[in-house]
Amino acid sequence: MSSPIYVAIDTPNLEKAQALAGQVRHHVGGLKLGLEFFCANGHHGVHEMMKFGLPIFLDLKLHDIPNTVAKAVQALHMLEPAILTVHAAGGRAMLEDAKAAAGVNTRVVAVTVLTSLDDGDLLDIGVGGKTEDQVARLADLARSAGLDGIVCSGAEVALAKQAWPEGFFVVPGVRPAGGAMGDQKRAVTPREALDRGASILVVGRPISLAEDPDMAAREIEATL
Numbered sequence: 469m470s471s472p473i474y475v476a477i478d479t480p481n482l483e484k485a486q487a488l489a490g491q492v493r494h495h496v497g498g499l500k501l502g503l504e505f506f507c508a509n510g511h512h513g514v515h516e517m518m519k520f521g522l523p524i525f526l527d528l529k530l531h532d533i534p535n536t537v538a539k540a541v542q543a544l545h546m547l548e549p550a551i552l553t554v555h556a557a558g559g560r561a562m563l564e565d566a567k568a569a570a571g572v573n574t575r576v577v578a579v580t581v582l583t584s585l586d587d588g589d590l591l592d593i594g595v596g597g598k599t600e601d602q603v604a605r606l607a608d609l610a611r612s613a614g615l616d617g618i619v620c621s622g623a624e625v626a627l628a629k630q631a632w633p634e635g636f637f638v639v640p641g642v643r644p645a646g647g648a649m650g651d652q653k654r655a656v657t658p659r660e661a662l663d664r665g666a667s668i669l670v671v672g673r674p675i676s677l678a679e680d681p682d683m684a685a686r687e688i689e690a691t692l
């Protein structure tokens with residue numbers, strides 16, 4: 469079975485991205501390319517990264533009116549990403565149209581509450597109550613809109629999976645025990661996230677900033 473670890477290639481520099489992917493390719497299950505990489509390198513960059521032969525997770529977190537998101541998803545068809553993100557907060561019609569516009573081989577997953585936010589941050593944007601309740605609400609919306617799964621933190625994934633057993637659960641913001649949190653606020657260890665029901669784990673800085681990224685990926689894999 470391939471590794472559940474998707475390494476986040478968060479750099480605008482294509483050469484650096486290729487170097488990182490080349491180092492870790494045998495110990496990760498896929499490559500996650502996000503806004504930083506895509507804004508700098510576009511389709512060309514994605515094509516270059518596809519040459520590693522690993523599934524591509526295109527994390528663009530699309531969030532706009534339904535027509536605009538659907539057209540953007542259509543414009544990504546040629547890339548056939550294995551996974552594509554949209555923001556659940558875009559609402560039901562946007563989610564339905566995004567899924568309808570995606571290719572059959574692309575899992576469309578909805579970002580619920582970013583792992584860099586906590587209850588206080590949600591209050592700032594007018595969402596009272598607990599983060600886990602907001603995740604549950606948005607997960608339910610994503611499921612009923614026909615999406616393939618959600619992105620949430622390891623703190624909520626068990627509850628979300630209980631409500632949606634066949635869903636695909638992406639858990640980013642994981643940290644090895646004692647690892648630097650950085651801007652993440654709801655981190656759990658990779659092992660905890662998997663035990664609680666994550667389908668895949670997204671790991672960025674714990675691998676990319678390590679002196680030996682391949683060793684870091686292997687060490688995380690060994691805990692799973």
Ligand SMILES: O=C(O)c1cc(=O)[nH]c(=O)n1[C@@H]1O[C@H](COP(=O)(O)O)[C@@H](O)[C@H]1O
Pocket residue numbers: 476478502527553579581582583584619620640641642650652670671672673674
């Ligand atoms: O969609 C994501 O992948 C994502 C959602 C989320 O809620 N939190 C989150 O950190 N991510 C991404 O996961 C990666 C986490 O990176 P590290 O914190 O460096 O491990 C980054 O590429 C983020 O863009």
